[in-house]
Amino acid sequence: MALLDIRAATLGEEYVAHAHDHHQLILATRGTTELSIEGRGDRITGSRGCLIPCGRHHDYRGDGRNRTFVLDIPATSLPALRDGEAIERLFERPRFFSVPPRLNRLAASLMQQLECCPALHSEIAALLLRALYLHLESQPLSEDTGAALGPGLRERLDLGRLDAWIDHHLADEIRVEQLAALCALSAGHFHACFRELTGMTPLAYVQRRRLDHARTLVTHSGLSLGHIASLVGFRDQGSFSRAYRRCFEVSPSVARRESHTLASFGQEHRSIGQAKAAEST
Structure with missing residues (x-):
């Protein structure tokens, strides 16, 4: 693998779970991907990205319509990079982060350049990583937004009702927005509350329920x-x-x-x- 390996991808609707021996940056210019790193999940959108340290197990499923930068960074290449030590600190643990409009616009412009001039892929990767580093160095390391569940939310997150709906739609595509609507919550709030209640992301929960039914069959x-x-x-x-x-x-x-x-x-x-x-x- 090169010092920096960047690609523009459309992450499909198939559920994928794995780990790899390099750091990874996921940054979308449009669309949505549900992604979880060792049980902690979030939605990758034009306003939300993530850093995945090497060796950390993660799973994801895209909407099939997203455009996403995937930047792979071998840990061994960091000493040779500008700001290598600072960048290494960014990957000390998994991190989801906010993407301001200016960074999203830069990413969209760089994606067009990458698609038109793939030979510039190393320069584009370095520029994107540098821009991200400058954005994040002034941000707090933790952006966790833990959801404390009061009695009202626990009642709205009726797992029995959700299970029944999921089981009835196992053959169909199931999206977080649909589950959230059953609980009268926004998709983002539902995602955080559901993880707090079950210890799993909605994506992982639905996948496990599919497979439990499959095992019986x-x-x-x-x-x-x-x-x-x-x-x-x-x-x-x-x-x-x-x-x-x-x-x-x-x-x-x-x-x-x-x-x-x-x-x-x-x-x-x-x-x-x-x-x-x-x-x-």
Whole structure:
């Protein structure tokens, strides 16, 4: 990897979870991406970005319409960068930060330059990182906006009602705005309150509920894996299998085979028991 590796991307609607061995800056010029770093989540928009230190597990799902800068920074390259030590301090821990309009306009302009002149990618990456550093050096390190839940909010965040709605729409795209509307909250307020209540982001919660239902279908039905994937909201069997393996540490095909083996063993054991009982009579 180069000292700075920048790309303009459209983050799709597929749920992705991973970690990598480099620092990463995520900065959008338009659209929305739901992103969580080790359980702490926020929405990446034109007014909100994030810093992901190397090795930190994170998951995300875009809206398929965003335009997003993804800047990868190998930790080993920081000493060679201008303000390398200061930039390294920015990545001491995960951080979500506000993006003022002037920085968003700069990012949009640089994205156009990157798309027109990809050969300038190193210079564009350095300029964007420098602008971000100058913006953040005067900002407080912590921008957490923890949501204290009073009794009224706890009542509005009715998990039973949310679960029922999610289960009814597993085959559909489920967005935070829809869940927030059920609770009469703004999307941002709902996101923060939901994380405070459950310890999970709405995105991770919905994904886990999809996979829990999928596990039941994998082990207790004869439906094909592709059909199960569509029933619980995955676009294809491949993305479903990868998510299933990440969650349960076994592929759905292996889980089904093991389930059938156990069922066969149980049936054989019962048959032997019944035969012995018949002999004794």
